[in-house]
Amino acid sequence: FLTLSGILYYMRGRRYEIEIKSKQLNQYYRELKNVRQVTKEVVADFNSDRRELEIMSYDLLKDLKLRLLILECFVPYEDHRRILSKLHYDEELDCWAVSSDLEVDSTLSQLQCFDFMRRPVSMYTLFMSRRVNHIFRCDRTMENKQNTFRFKEENILDLDLVGSTRTTKDYELNKNVTNTISSILQTALKQEDDINIDAANPMFRDFSFKPKRVDRMFTQPIITNQEIHKIKRCPSMTYTPVYPKARGLVPK
Incomplete structure (x- = not known):
């Protein structure tokens, strides 16, 4: 308690x-x-x-x-680009500065690989190629084409075309055989007359036609009216239909 x-x-x-x-x-x-x-x-x-x-x-x-x-x-465009190319950032002074024309950068940049380049290149090469291509696209005068190189630092060989030697000779005819060959060629190339053959059945022939106009180069025999009457007076031949013979178990 x-x-x-x-x-x-x-x-x-x-x-x-x-x-x-x-x-x-x-x-x-x-x-x-x-x-x-x-x-x-x-x-x-x-x-x-x-x-x-x-x-x-x-x-x-x-x-x-x-x-x-x-x-x-x-300010012109070229001077503008030239001034921008001289600008660099000074890490010691912590500010941007403009380099003079006499200054040369002794340190070379490391080669880098780019998707549109065939081999590793430096930034200077990349900048120059872009600059040259831009100038070539903007100004295509003859003076600019001569001063710019689109294929700078490229492995390009300029080769001249060499023609091949001739491997054939011209065909020459012998003088002794010239006359015989020319006569053979003339006979072979001679144009012959056309031969017209009528293979129709004599009973279906129609002799009431008029002779057509013949070319001057070819001659065709003309049928006279007496010959046409002689052909019409010939007795007409009657032909009996010939049916095949039945063979086998066919009833007669």
């Missing part, structure tokens, strides 16, 4: 713990307020810096567009 002194001792301990916890809670709450204040200040500073950067980027972009428009309108 708990006594009065034990209950008082227990209550004093609980009160002491409550005081300690309340002090810790107040301390954490003050720290939370400080953190919230710091975050508000950081957000405000960030927003102000962002606005300043946006205004600066807008002004720089506007100035850049103006300069590019001036370059495009008043």
Whole structure:
């Protein structure tokens, strides 16, 4: 059983713990307020810096567009490309710089493989090939064709066509045989008269036709009226139909 002194001792301990916890809670709450204040200040500073950067980027972009428009309108294309080719980024100074014409880059770039190239090439070769092809497509005058090389650094052999020697000879006729061969050819090429053959049955012939016009080259015998009357007076022949004989067990 708990006594009065034990209950008082227990209550004093609980009160002491409550005081300690309340002090810790107040301390954490003050720290939370400080953190919230710091975050508000950081957000405000960030927003102000962002606005300043946006205004600066807008002004720089506007100035850049103006300069590019001036370059495009008043600077030739070749000079523009030449200036762009001289630009390089300086890592030590952390800025872009323009290299002079006398400077020569001693370090060669490593050869790289490209899909549209036959062999690994350097960036300089790639740039020059693109530049030459672009110039050739844009300006196709005779002077430009002579100064540009579309097939630069390509393994191309220029070979001349060599004609083959003749392996046949002209046919020559012997003088002794010329006359005999010419006579044989004349007889072989001589045009002969046409032969007309009438293979029809005499009873179906019609002799009432008129003789057709004959060409001048060929002659055809003409039938007179007396011959036609003689042919008509000939007795007509009667033909009896001939049937095949029956064979086998066919009754007569």
